[in-house]
Amino acid sequence: MNTIKWGIIGCGDVAEVKSGPAFQKVANSELIAVMRRNGTKAKDFAKRHKVPFFYDSVNDIINHKGINALYIATPPSTHLEIAKQCLAAGKFVYLEKPMTMNADEAKTLETFVKENHKIVVAHYRRNLPAFQKVKALLDANSIGKVYFADITILQSTTNNVIAKTDDNWRLNPETSGGGYFHDIAPHQIDLMLHYFGSIKTAEGFSTSILNNKVADIVNGIIEFENGIQFRGIWNFIAAEKDVKDECKIYGENGTITFSFYGEEVLLNISDKNNVFSFQNPAHVQQPLIEQTVNYFLGDRENPCTIKDGVEVMKILDTFTT
Structure with missing residues (x-):
C-alpha cells in the first residue's frame, strides 16, 4: 500500500472546509467517495469537490473496494457503531471528535480495537x-x-x-x-x-x-x-x-x-x-490528516490514539455528570 484512499461518512459542515479538501491535498492521499443520508446533498458535495463517487448508505461506502480508510464525520450518536463497522471491514478510521457519546461508549470502542486495527481521533488542534x-x-x-x-x-x-x-x-x-x-x-x-x-x-x-x-x-x-x-x-x-x-x-x-x-x-x-x-492552514485538519496518512502507511506512530480519546471522554463525563 502506498496511497490512502479515503471515503467520508457524513459530508456536512465540518467536512466542507475544515477537513474534506485536505484529503485531496495531502501527499499519498486520495478522496474517492463521500456519503450522506441525503443523497442529493452527497451528490452536490461530490460534484463541487470533484469526488468520483457518492452514496446515501453507510454500508455502500464501507463496501467500496477501492477505499482503505474512512473519515467518520457524522454526529456523535452514530460514531461507535459506524467505527465498529469500518474496523470490522478492515478499513482504517479517522474519527471526528467527540469520539463517542460518552466515556462508556469510548471504552467499548477501545475494547473493540484489535492489534491490526488503525484508528486516529481528530483532535487536530494539537497539530496547529x-x-x-x-x-x-x-x-x-x-x-x-x-x-x-x-x-x-x-x-x-x-x-x-x-x-x-x-x-x-x-x-x-x-x-x-x-x-x-x-x-x-x-x-x-x-x-x-x-x-x-x-x-x-x-x-x-x-x-x-x-x-x-x-x-x-x-x-x-x-x-x-x-x-x-x-x-x-x-x-x-x-x-x-x-x-x-x-x-x-x-x-x-x-x-x-x-x-x-x-x-x-x-x-x-x-x-x-x-x-x-x-x-x-486553510483546512485546519490538514496537518493531523497528513500525520494520519503517514501512520496508516506505517511511516510514523499514531498522532492521536484511541486511548487519548478515551481520557478526554472521561473528563467530559466527570465535568457534566
Missing part, C-alpha cells in the same frame, strides 16, 4: 502552529516550573464560535452527547492532556439554565500526576460584553497566554511580553 508553539515553550522550560493552567470560555447565545446547522443537533443530547460543551471542550481538554500528561484526579459541576437538556455552564478542576493544577469554566449564555476565549498557563517565572480560536501566543516573563503570531 500556535498550539505547537505552546508545547515548545513548555518543553523549553520558558516559564520555569508550571504551577497551574486556567481556561475561560465565555460565549453568548448570539456570539458563538460553534457552527449552526439547520436542525441544531449539537443542542440535542441524544445526538451530540451533551451540547456545545461536548462539541468544543474535547479540543481544550486534549491539549491540556497533551501538555501536562496523566491525570491524578478530576471533579466538575454543570448546570442547565436556558436549555434544560444540556449544560449551559460547566466548571471543572484537574490535578495532574505531576502536580500541575487546572481549572476551567465554559459558559455558553454569557453577556455579549463578557465574551472571552483564553487559556493562561502560570509558571514560576511567568505566563503563557493563548486563545483556542486565535493565532497568537503571548509569553510574559519579568513583565516583558513576547508575541508569537501564526497563520492556520
Whole structure:
C-alpha cells in the first residue's frame, strides 16, 4: 500500500472546509467517495469537490473496494457503531471528535480495537502552529516550573464560535452527547492532556439554565500526576460584553497566554511580553490528516490514539455528570 484512499461518512459542515479538501491535498492521499443520508446533498458535495463517487448508505461506502480508510464525520450518536463497522471491514478510521457519546461508549470502542486495527481521533488542534508553539515553550522550560493552567470560555447565545446547522443537533443530547460543551471542550481538554500528561484526579459541576437538556455552564478542576493544577469554566449564555476565549498557563517565572480560536501566543516573563503570531492552514485538519496518512502507511506512530480519546471522554463525563 502506498496511497490512502479515503471515503467520508457524513459530508456536512465540518467536512466542507475544515477537513474534506485536505484529503485531496495531502501527499499519498486520495478522496474517492463521500456519503450522506441525503443523497442529493452527497451528490452536490461530490460534484463541487470533484469526488468520483457518492452514496446515501453507510454500508455502500464501507463496501467500496477501492477505499482503505474512512473519515467518520457524522454526529456523535452514530460514531461507535459506524467505527465498529469500518474496523470490522478492515478499513482504517479517522474519527471526528467527540469520539463517542460518552466515556462508556469510548471504552467499548477501545475494547473493540484489535492489534491490526488503525484508528486516529481528530483532535487536530494539537497539530496547529500556535498550539505547537505552546508545547515548545513548555518543553523549553520558558516559564520555569508550571504551577497551574486556567481556561475561560465565555460565549453568548448570539456570539458563538460553534457552527449552526439547520436542525441544531449539537443542542440535542441524544445526538451530540451533551451540547456545545461536548462539541468544543474535547479540543481544550486534549491539549491540556497533551501538555501536562496523566491525570491524578478530576471533579466538575454543570448546570442547565436556558436549555434544560444540556449544560449551559460547566466548571471543572484537574490535578495532574505531576502536580500541575487546572481549572476551567465554559459558559455558553454569557453577556455579549463578557465574551472571552483564553487559556493562561502560570509558571514560576511567568505566563503563557493563548486563545483556542486565535493565532497568537503571548509569553510574559519579568513583565516583558513576547508575541508569537501564526497563520492556520486553510483546512485546519490538514496537518493531523497528513500525520494520519503517514501512520496508516506505517511511516510514523499514531498522532492521536484511541486511548487519548478515551481520557478526554472521561473528563467530559466527570465535568457534566
